[in-house]
Amino acid sequence: MELNEILPRIIADDKLHARWLNTLSLMENTGARKISASEDPVTVTYIILKHAAEEHRHAFYLKKQIEKTADGTCPTYSDTYLVAPAYSKYYLNQLDVQVCRYLKKELNLSGKDLRFAAYLLVTYAIEVRADELYPVYQDALDNAKSKVNVKSIILEEEGHLEEMINQLKTFSPNWELHAEKAVAMEAGLFQNWVGALAGEVAGSSIES
Ligand SMILES: [Fe+2]
Numbered sequence: 001m002e003l004n005e006i007l008p009r010i011i012a013d014d015k016l017h018a019r020w021l022n023t024l025s026l027m028e029n030t031g032a033r034k035i036s037a038s039e040d041p042v043t044v045t046y047i048i049l050k051h052a053a054e055e056h057r058h059a060f061y062l063k064k065q066i067e068k069t070a071d072g073t074c075p076t077y078s079d080t081y082l083v084a085p086a087y088s089k090y091y092l093n094q095l096d097v098q099v100c101r102y103l104k105k106e107l108n109l110s111g112k113d114l115r116f117a118a119y120l121l122v123t124y125a126i127e128v129r130a131d132e133l134y135p136v137y138q139d140a141l142d143n144a145k146s147k148v149n150v151k152s153i154i155l156e157e158e159g160h161l162e163e164m165i166n167q168l169k170t171f172s173p174n175w176e177l178h179a180e181k182a183v184a185m186e187a188g189l190f191q192n193w194v195g196a197l198a199g200e201v202a203g204s205s206i207e208s
C-alpha cells in the first residue's frame with residue numbers, strides 16, 4: 001500500500017488520525033532537536049537558528065492540530081499514542097547513523113566537521129521527503145474536507161530545501177554526489193516506515 005492509499009484511511013478514523021498527527025509531531029521534534037544538538041555554540045548562523053525554530057514550530061503545530069480530530073487522545077509521545085512507533089523513532093536516528101558512517105569513510109570527517117556535514121546531508125534528505133509527503137497529505141485532507149491543514153508547514157519546508165542546497169554548495173563542490181547517497185539511504189528507511197504504517201492501518205480496519 002502506498003502513502004496516497006494509506007492517508008485517506010488514516011484521515012477517515014479520528015483516533016488514528018490523531019495518532020498520525022502525533023507521530024508527525026514526534027518526527028518533527030526529533031528533527032528539531034537534532035538540528036539544535038548539531039549547532040556550534042559560536043558559529044551557528046541565522047539560517048540554522050531559523051531552521052531549528054521552524055522545525056520546533058512544526059512539532060507544536062501538528063500537536064495542536066490533534067484538537068481538530070480526537071482531542072485529548074495523544075497527550076505524550078508514548079508508543080500507544082503513535083502510529084508505527086518503532087519505525088517512526090528509528091527512521092531519523094538510523095538515517096543519521098548511516099550518513100555519519102558514510103561521511104567518516106568517504107570524507108574522513110570527525111568531531112565538529114562530521115556533525116556539521118551530517119546535519120547538512122540528513123536534513124537535505126529529509127527536506128526532499130517533506131516536500132513530497134506534506135503535499136500528498138494536504139491533498140488527502142482536502143479530499144476528505146478535513147479541518148486539519150498543513151499548508152503553513154509546506155511553505156516553510158520548501159524554503160528549507162532551498163536553504164539546505166545553498167549551504168551544501170558552500171560545503172562541497174561535490175555536494176550533489178553526497179546528497180544523492182543520503183537520499184538513497186533515506187529512501188530505504190522511508191520504504192520500511194511506509195510498510196509499517198500500511199501494516200498498522202490494515203490492522204486497525206480489521207479491528208473496527
Ligand atoms: Fe518540518
Ligand SMILES: [Fe+2]
Pocket residue numbers: 055127130156157160
Ligand atoms: Fe524542514
